[in-house]
Amino acid sequence: MRVCIIVLDGVGIGAMPDASEYGDIGAHTLGNIYAKRGKLDLPNLYAMGLANIEESGLGDAARTSQGRINPANGPTAAYGRMAAKTRAKDTTSGHWELAGLIMEPPFATFMRFPDELLKEWLYKAREEGLWQLSENDRMVWAVAPRNPFKPAHNKPNWLGNYPASGTQIIDDLGEAHMQTGAPIVYTSADSVFQVAAHEEIIPIQTQYRLCQLARELLTGDHIVGRVIARPFVGKPGAFSRTKNRRDFAVPPVGETLLDVLEIKGQRTLGIGKIEDIFCGRGVARSIHTKSNIDGINTTIENLKTGKDKTLIFTNLVDFDMLYGHRNDPEGFAQALEYFDSRLPEILAALREDDLLIITSDHGCDPTTPSTDHSREYVPLLVYGGGCQAKGLGTRSTLADIAATIYEALGYGVWPVGEPFLLSI
Numbered sequence: 001m002r003v004c005i006i007v008l009d010g011v012g013i014g015a016m017p018d019a020s021e022y023g024d025i026g027a028h029t030l031g032n033i034y035a036k037r038g039k040l041d042l043p044n045l046y047a048m049g050l051a052n053i054e055e056s057g058l059g060d061a062a063r064t065s066q067g068r069i070n071p072a073n074g075p076t077a078a079y080g081r082m083a084a085k086t087r088a089k090d091t092t093s094g095h096w097e098l099a100g101l102i103m104e105p106p107f108a109t110f111m112r113f114p115d116e117l118l119k120e121w122l123y124k125a126r127e128e129g130l131w132q133l134s135e136n137d138r139m140v141w142a143v144a145p146r147n148p149f150k151p152a153h154n155k156p157n158w159l160g161n162y163p164a165s166g167t168q169i170i171d172d173l174g175e176a177h178m179q180t181g182a183p184i185v186y187t188s189a190d191s192v193f194q195v196a197a198h199e200e201i202i203p204i205q206t207q208y209r210l211c212q213l214a215r216e217l218l219t220g221d222h223i224v225g226r227v228i229a230r231p232f233v234g235k236p237g238a239f240s241r242t243k244n245r246r247d248f249a250v251p252p253v254g255e256t257l258l259d260v261l262e263i264k265g266q267r268t269l270g271i272g273k274i275e276d277i278f279c280g281r282g283v284a285r286s287i288h289t290k291s292n293i294d295g296i297n298t299t300i301e302n303l304k305t306g307k308d309k310t311l312i313f314t315n316l317v318d319f320d321m322l323y324g325h326r327n328d329p330e331g332f333a334q335a336l337e338y339f340d341s342r343l344p345e346i347l348a349a350l351r352e353d354d355l356l357i358i359t360s361d362h363g364c365d366p367t368t369p370s371t372d373h374s375r376e377y378v379p380l381l382v383y384g385g386g387c388q389a390k391g392l393g394t395r396s397t398l399a400d401i402a403a404t405i406y407e408a409l410g411y412g413v414w415p416v417g418e419p420f421l422l423s424i
Contacts, residue, residue, distance in 0.1 A: 009315055262282045
């Protein structure tokens with residue numbers, strides 16, 4: 001038996017009861033996109049049961065989009081929604097909970113980081129020879145570490161250090177960054193420390209090392225879920241982020257399903273940013289991808305050629321990164337429709353006993369004023385593996401997925417969550 005989990009990053013399906021505590025009243029990624037656009041052509045997801053999910057917000061979408069699918073007519077998959085038990089709405093805790101690890105307490109979030117911490121970070125980078133000051137006090141970055149520069153006048157500088165949209169902050173500070181060489185630091189409502197830098201000012205490998213140094217310092221009271229390199233290119237007025245983003249997460253704070261499966265000899269393939277989210281733990285093989293298209297192609301290829309006893313764990317990040325955070329409902333809708341158009345290929349690549357789970361890690365409603373993640377239920381579609389096509393209701397934790405996989409693979413009872421294969 002093989003298991004394939006596909007995480008549609010940021011695809012929420014309605015505000016959770018505590019959404020007001022996160023500023024997310026009325027958030028409903030799928031429902032609000034459908035309402036704003038007037039349609040969502042997702043015939044294959046509707047056939048599996050997407051519009052049957054409780055309070056899906058999709059109304060008659062399944063019937064009206066193609067004129068032939070009614071949500072009330074026999075879905076082909078089990079369907080439901082899941083609540084996150086971890087009191088957060090970030091990528092790291094969402095994926096960890098999918099893998100059976102509920103964080104208590106959650107990661108902290110910040111409005112700004114202490115100046116002393118930022119100074120220590122950049123002093124460490126200087127000591128490695130990553131930068132030095134020019135005669136006009138501009139930070140000049142090395143392609144690779146040189147002999148350490150330690151002149152007294154080499155004092156660090158940075159830009160930003162406040163919550164912001166990743167595209168807006170490079171529009172606002174990108175020109176100053178190019179003039180001064182100072183890295184742009186920012187955060188969000190999530191537990192992240194983000195570093196934006198122009199690839200012609202700070203070479204990409206130097207950016208990655210800079211983020212690694214930040215990761216080493218962001219511990220204790222200042223721990224964050226992820227440090228993220230956010231490279232960009234272009235000129236003032238026309239900056240654009242590149243596909244060289246890289247995430248540096250903390251190792252899981254407890255045992256996850258991936259850790260246990262590795263011990264038991266179950267192969268795990270991480271596609272997309274899975275390796276980064278779990279710091280490589282329990283991920284025997286990893287394939288980093290550049291887009292949803294790349295991620296879908298890679299998943300299909302490995303379903304066609306993959307060996308038995310394999311867990312394929314795929315993250316499709318474009319929904320969140322390109323459209324949710326940029327408040328682009330039309331782009332989000334088109335990305336959903338593209339995934340739906342490729343779903344028949346995914347199903348065709350499954351073997352008879354394979355189990356496919358389609359879900360998400362949190363919401364990222366592009367129709368709200370906020371550009372951050374949203375505290376939402378996430379959809380759940382389960383196909384194959386002997387699973388009956390039936391309603392799964394509202395699950396109390398994302399960890400039900402770990403419990404189900406552990407049981408389905410014949411390993412017994414996972415300590416957190418309730419498996420849904422036997423419950424239906």
